[in-house]
Amino acid sequence: MMKIKKSAKIKQPIIVTIVIVVIVAAGYMLYASYNHLPPFQSSSPLPGDYTINQQKSDTEKQQIQKLKDDPSQKVVNQQTDTPSTPAVDPASNKQVASVVITYASIQNETVSVSGFVSNVAEDGGTCTYTFTKDGLDVKKVSSSMSNPTSTTCSTLNFPASQLTSGVWTVKLVYSSTSSYGESSSKDITKS
Numbered sequence: 001m002m003k004i005k006k007s008a009k010i011k012q013p014i015i016v017t018i019v020i021v022v023i024v025a026a027g028y029m030l031y032a033s034y035n036h037l038p039p040f041q042s043s044s045p046l047p048g049d050y051t052i053n054q055q056k057s058d059t060e061k062q063q064i065q066k067l068k069d070d071p072s073q074k075v076v077n078q079q080t081d082t083p084s085t086p087a088v089d090p091a092s093n094k095q096v097a098s099v100v101i102t103y104a105s106i107q108n109e110t111v112s113v114s115g116f117v118s119n120v121a122e123d124g125g126t127c128t129y130t131f132t133k134d135g136l137d138v139k140k141v142s143s144s145m146s147n148p149t150s151t152t153c154s155t156l157n158f159p160a161s162q163l164t165s166g167v168w169t170v171k172l173v174y175s176s177t178s179s180y181g182e183s184s185s186k187d188i189t190k191s
Contacts, residue, residue, distance in 0.1 A: 086119045089180070095120060097151075097181025099174045104186045106160050113140075114155040115172040115183060121146050125176035127153030131188075133168045144174070163190050 032038065056064070067074055086095040101115040113129050125144040130137055142154040153172065168190065172183040 086179070092180060095179040097174045097179040099172050099181040099183040101170065101172050101183045101186050103155075104170050104188050106163075106188055106190050109160045110157055111160050111163065111188070112155060112157050113170055113172070115153045115174075117144075117151040117153070117174050117179070117181060120151050120174075120176075120179045120181075121149055122151055122176060122179065125151060125174055125179065127156075128173045128175070129156055130171050130173065131163060131168045132171070133164065133166055136164075138162060138168075144176075160190055165190050 086097065088094065089096050097120045098118045099115060100118060101113065103115075104113045106112075111131075115127065115129075117125070123144070123146045127142045127144050129140045129142070131140070132138075140156050140158060142156045145152045145154065151174070153174065166189070168188050169185045170188060171185050174181050
């Protein structure tokens, strides 16, 4: 009887070890399958995989050699992050600003408009939104903010109750000590 108990005690650690090995092996197989590791590795790329061909063609090798032999053939990047200099209006001696209304709408009883100057980057300008209907003008002023290549007019919000029902035409005028410009008109409708 003693032998039977001893043999059961020896079998228990072996069974536990086998179970642990099976769990670890199954875990690795899942991980390997998901990450395309051996034995699930494929020699051909899967959809969405990126492959890089590091072999240079004969044409590429010739071009590289030409540039090494004569560096003056290298193309120089002419791009800049600054806008081109705007034209100057001879009458006012100010830069002609290209002004654009980017958004004009009435929603939830609030009028919202915004715009920018695409060819001038400066601080200190004034953005004036003019709403016109049947000879009546409603003017609203917002500040401007300089960006690296343009000037943004702050978004203007005000209660729609300040406008009567109907179609209103909105125009944006940008003015500073050195620039002036007007946008095209946009229509908004108040119900």
